[in-house]
Amino acid sequence: MSEEVEAYKAQVHTGGCACGAVRYRVEGNMRPVVACHCSQCRKAFTNYGAFSAAQRGDLNIENAAGVTWFESSPGVRRGFCSRCGGALFWDRAGNGFVSVSAGSLDQPSGLRQVRHIFMDDKADFYEIGDGLEKFPQGQGGDQWPGGN
Numbered sequence: 001m002s003e004e005v006e007a008y009k010a011q012v013h014t015g016g017c018a019c020g021a022v023r024y025r026v027e028g029n030m031r032p033v034v035a036c037h038c039s040q041c042r043k044a045f046t047n048y049g050a051f052s053a054a055q056r057g058d059l060n061i062e063n064a065a066g067v068t069w070f071e072s073s074p075g076v077r078r079g080f081c082s083r084c085g086g087a088l089f090w091d092r093a094g095n096g097f098v099s100v101s102a103g104s105l106d107q108p109s110g111l112r113q114v115r116h117i118f119m120d121d122k123a124d125f126y127e128i129g130d131g132l133e134k135f136p137q138g139q140g141g142d143q144w145p146g147g148n
């Protein structure tokens with residue numbers, strides 16, 4: 001491996017669901033965290049979703065059989081633990097990366113949250129005052145290192 005690749009691969013993150021049935025490992029840099037306030041995340045995460053992301057080839061899911069995949073919108077699937085229901089992954093077909101639930105990462109993650117997306121769908125019972133940039137829809141979109 002080149003020095004550049006070795007430095008990239010040295011960034012290792014691990015994480016998993018609430019019950020421990022599903023664990024994963026990411027060997028490579030992860031994207032800063034994006035808070036998604038869309039209705040799907042609201043219902044899947046008790047409120048909003050916080051996602052980092054990993055290049056597809058860097059993500060190794062241990063016990064992948066323990067993950068249930070659900071098509072939440074056309075071409076997009078969400079993965080959660082079949083036992084505890086812990087939300088873990090957001091995966092759009094064709095993307096080079098997979099979004100990973102930031103809350104499922106082992107601490108310390110070393111990551112920072114950088115923006116809020118889908119503000120138009122935000123629930124009415126909370127306000128956001130952290131000064132980070134906000135987008136009405138999914139700006140930052142499907143690119144790396146944009147939104148989820």
Ligand SMILES: [Zn+2]
Nearest residue numbers: 017019081084
């Ligand atoms: Zn679990």
